[in-house]
Amino acid sequence: MKGARKTKDLLYEQVARIGQVFSSPKRLELIELLCQGEKTVEMLAREASISLKLASAHLRELRTAHLVETERQGKNICYRLADKSVAELWVQIHTLAEERLIELQMALQKIAAQPDDLVPSDRASLMKAARKGEVVVLDVRPTEEYLAAHLPFARSIPLEELRKRLAELPKDRSIVAYCRGPYCLMAADAVELLKREGYTAIHLRDGVAEWGLAVSRQE
Amino acid sequence: MKGARKTKDLLYEQVARIGQVFSSPKRLELIELLCQGEKTVEMLAREASISLKLASAHLRELRTAHLVETERQGKNICYRLADKSVAELWVQIHTLAEERLIELQMALQKIAAQPDDLVPSDRASLMKAARKGEVVVLDVRPTEEYLAAHLPFARSIPLEELRKRLAELPKDRSIVAYCRGPYCLMAADAVELLKREGYTAIHLRDGVAEWGLAVSRQE
DNA sequence: TCTTCAATCCATTGAATTATAGAATGTATA
């Protein structure tokens, strides 16, 4: 009976290793970035606004938990999620956090300043409209991330180029902008810019990971 | 632009609060126990083999993260999960851990000593057989947990009473025993006992949380 | 071969966390 306790403790300790990885804000941010596709340490560090060394240390944690894989590409080392289910767990965790933590709900409301900036309709009808061309789904992430994966029917105009490429977008149809997910501010910025310029624009909170999980669920 | 970083950091910090909760082995064990139904602090402490004070401290963490709710019942205080999605996240995390951590896989194999002790078939066909009465689904958890929730068609014989109530079980049909989940040893013990006594018994790793999530997925 | 550059390893600091013991709270029962 004593041995049983030890055995059990060992099992929970192993699972806690995974929970551990998801317990640091910076690691979560790195995971979200890796959900957008594979990236080098330098890219990850820059986009998470941390030092190379710190990024490397956090990535080491991810690697020892077997949640990411690495591959050398010339001078750089590329990190990618070891499995789709890692992205799914990230979505699962931040969704639960949004459900349970009022502070998080309030902080998220501030991002989409006007509540009507958000996409109200369900995913199915949005896709239907996108298929018919009634709305333009706009991916404002960097091009590499769009190429790695994007929503169906989405067009790519990175936020940085948006101002110069406004002419590519129609003024007589709604534009639905999305980015990396609910914690990424690019889509909100894009919507703000587009509205100032006279476009009809709304903000889709989902990124590819959130969308993908929702789609796989309803099947 | 500086403010944007601060805003983002705040968001990830909130999500990390949830990850934090799942980063301690003892808290995971408490969560798994709460997946079986509501329990008092004393019950939780006893079943997780920790002191009352430590259990209270861990439960406090769960409460401040709004993952559990409490209710006074006479002298005792009852804890329960605040939402079904907390149980789902627990299942999701331990499933990912089992997928990614070889150490965990090996530790789990030792529990079900003989590999053929495990239920091989899919859930649908198991339920079909249970409905027809071709197999007996046996819940070996304490009665209260069975009453709080159990698998369809399951009968309740707590592990403690099993030896004395063997006569209730048929020898001409397979018995499928389950307990709290893959880290609980009760079903494995039950199978061992039943086989020694000449029954045909196999071990279902799922608990009600695992089963419930799998069922809700395939709909 | 030598240099450059990306990334990791190692050691250190300060902060946070786990676990334990003693005091305090608040409800039920005598």
Added chain:
DNA sequence: TATACATTCTATAATTCAATGGATTGAAGA
């Protein structure tokens, strides 16, 4: 009202973790 009991709160020691700077590795290119 007084006492017993379940639980929480507070304080503390031991451990672990995040972050940083310096030294090191290892492949790419001159």
